[in-house]
Amino acid sequence: MISPHTQEYDLLYDTHAHLTDSAYAATLPRLLEDARLAGLVAINVIGFDAATSRQACRLADSHPGFLYATVGIQPNSAAAAAADDWDSIVKLATDPTVRGIGETGLDRYWDDTPWEVQQDYFERHIVLARRHDLPLVIHMRECGQEIVSQLTPHAAGGPIRGVMHSFTGDWSLCKQCLDLGLMISFAGMVTFKKSGDLREVAAKVPLESLLVETDSPYLSPEPLRGRRPNEPARVSHTAAVIAASRGMSPAEFGEATTANAKRLFGVD
Template identity: 40%
Template sequence: MTQPDIVDSHCHLDFPDFDDERPAIIQRALDAGVTRMVTICTKLRLEPQVRAIAEAHAPVFYAAGTHPMSAADEPLVSTDELIALAGHPKFVGIGETGLDYHYTSESADIQKQSLRIHIDAARETKLPLIIHARAADDDMAQILTDEFKNGPYTCIMHCFSSGADLAKAALDLGFYLSMSGIAAFPKSQDLRDIFAAAPFDRILVETDSPYLAPPPHRGKRNEPAYTAHTAKVGAELFNMDYAAFAAQTTANFDRLFWKAAQ
């Protein structure tokens, strides 16, 4: 039986977890109906190898930025560097960037500086900003809102697992929320409620693989083929059948990640 087409909007195919079987993992994704995937570079010095994966596999696109947890250890990126990368035909987003005060609160100042540079690049390139936010809801909402006043940009709150106030702030700016395997965990009802209250034309799905595998694979290595498990939970939240939810989230992806649109 043919699976409905769906997109994994955020994965990390360059991570060593996949080194031994990357082509097979991409093929399993295709077999599961995952027709496109966006692999994310989290340190710009690794951009060439992430780009190479996208160039070698037709269904794979890529984005690049400096992850907030690495902001203090990596050279500060410039807007011009990010704009230059955006010239590649398979480069479809800016980031991931953001704020993480759970693990790296001591580098909050440099994280904020890096985030604003990425926002500027997203504004200039018209590519979506890819945000990682953890334990930084108030600062994140403030920066995203303040920067939007300086000039509009588009954005996806990747692997959204923050509170309702940050969700509202992002949605009020016209941004998107992405469901990861966390939304499928049994104890994530509060998070599911946040997604269920959001406009369904602003929802994407992702794996964030190799992390956060949804049930029934929880605790194991995640991979893009498992996108469907999270999407089936999303379909239930919106009282849609799986095929309709897959079609809606794919349309949402195409609107946001316009360079990867079929």
């Protein structure tokens, strides 16, 4: 049985969920109710191209105070973007539902988008986020140093507001991201049996820079691994694992990470 941790959490914030996915077409009202029962007070709905960014805004608009949108073109979607898709993102950036720019970043694992195109789009997102003083939502896969290299010149203008989403790197990379001013968000992978190293990284991140997410519909946390699609309520399992690795109670951990998310994304 999938039981939300109704007793353990007063506050939780899923900072990264793709609720525009067709997997939720019939289940969204139930999913949002389960999320509230699990203690979630907010969910960020993440766009990965122009269409899903528009949908994220619409979804957030119909659930004010609970769903918030981020808009952007994910590196793997950049090659398929039409010429005016970027203009759409620029316009959406001022939508009142929008609390972040992304997801953006770089990806060496998939080969969907030529590297120079990925870097070009990442740069556009960095500049757009800075222009509107919005946090960046950064995707990184097998290219940590390239991400740090591209962000570093921008840190000359002050700490970079943003989050490394679904972080899976080592402590050295984590430290470099923290030094740039970024927060670090962990998803279900940190709960997997073989992820001992990642749990150690999660235990070392300063509490005020820590976030949690589901990255729904992907990678459900233990003990629900393999159950698709993942859902925001399941962030409770990820939070419990990191809390335990830090010697904190789930309630304390939920409270601290929710306060971080509200601060970063400007949510009251």
